[in-house]
Amino acid sequence: MPEDWTRALAVAAHPDDLEYGAAGAIAGWTAAGKDVRYLLVTRGEAGIDGIPPAECAPLREAEQRAGAAEVGVSVVEFLDHRDGVIEYGVPLRRDLAAAIRRHQPELVITGNYHDSWPGGGWNTPDHRHTGRAVLDAVADAGNRWIFPELAELGLQPWNGVKYVAVGGSPHATHAVDVSGTLDRAVASLEAHRAYLEGLGDHPMASARGFLEFLADLTAPRFGGRRAAAFELLRM
Numbered sequence: 001m002p003e004d005w006t007r008a009l010a011v012a013a014h015p016d017d018l019e020y021g022a023a024g025a026i027a028g029w030t031a032a033g034k035d036v037r038y039l040l041v042t043r044g045e046a047g048i049d050g051i052p053p054a055e056c057a058p059l060r061e062a063e064q065r066a067g068a069a070e071v072g073v074s075v076v077e078f079l080d081h082r083d084g085v086i087e088y089g090v091p092l093r094r095d096l097a098a099a100i101r102r103h104q105p106e107l108v109i110t111g112n113y114h115d116s117w118p119g120g121g122w123n124t125p126d127h128r129h130t131g132r133a134v135l136d137a138v139a140d141a142g143n144r145w146i147f148p149e150l151a152e153l154g155l156q157p158w159n160g161v162k163y164v165a166v167g168g169s170p171h172a173t174h175a176v177d178v179s180g181t182l183d184r185a186v187a188s189l190e191a192h193r194a195y196l197e198g199l200g201d202h203p204m205a206s207a208r209g210f211l212e213f214l215a216d217l218t219a220p221r222f223g224g225r226r227a228a229a230f231e232l233l234r235m
């Protein structure tokens with residue numbers, strides 16, 4: 001992965017998305033002095049079957065802030081789109097372009113925008129729509145004429161994004177060694193306590209087991225080292 005950047009904005013559809021794979025890489029970056037910030041499109045309020053959305057949203061927000069803190073991330077923002085029905089469209093692109101202008105990242109991290117996961121399972125519309133809107137909003141953020149109302153709010157165009165790193169992609173091109181940060185990544189995912197409890201006996205409920213499984217999937221392509229994989233797009 002390129003290291004010629006100092007600030008990253010990680011954009012995910014739901015609390016827990018960044019913890020399922022990317023957090024190990026993020027822990028290494030923040031330990032090296034890089035500035036990484038989180039932007040969540042929703043509060044994940046539709047993510048726990050046994051907890052109604054109004055009760056779930058503040059719980060998941062708190063879990064996301066705790067999970068971010070475990071990997072050195074202190075800036076966590078929420079856009080308040082509705083969980084489960086995120087729409088790809090101009091309002092989402094505008095919200096994301098505004099955030100990119102405000103935070104001025106050189107690296108943008110997001111999740112899998114493809115139809116399927118690496119194993120072939122069907123992806124969800126929230127992830128697809130978020131990832132695609134993020135990629136589009138990087139260009140929107142740099143064009144003063146696409147959302148002129150943002151400039152009127154003091155958000156000037158930002159053309160500084162060099163890369164977008166897509167976690168969980170079936171077309172990974174790059175990887176980051178997480179052999180030294182896996183424990184922090186596990187702690188970050190375990191901070192999503194209510195979410196993990198809600199998963200019952202699903203394999204994704206075991207934070208360490210699932211993150212080791214993901215890191216081991218990439219290892220054969222990365223010199224045998226446990227790694228977080230990304231599809232890297234140069235902007």
Ligand SMILES: [Zn+2]
Nearest residue numbers: 013014017127
């Ligand atoms: Zn998700």
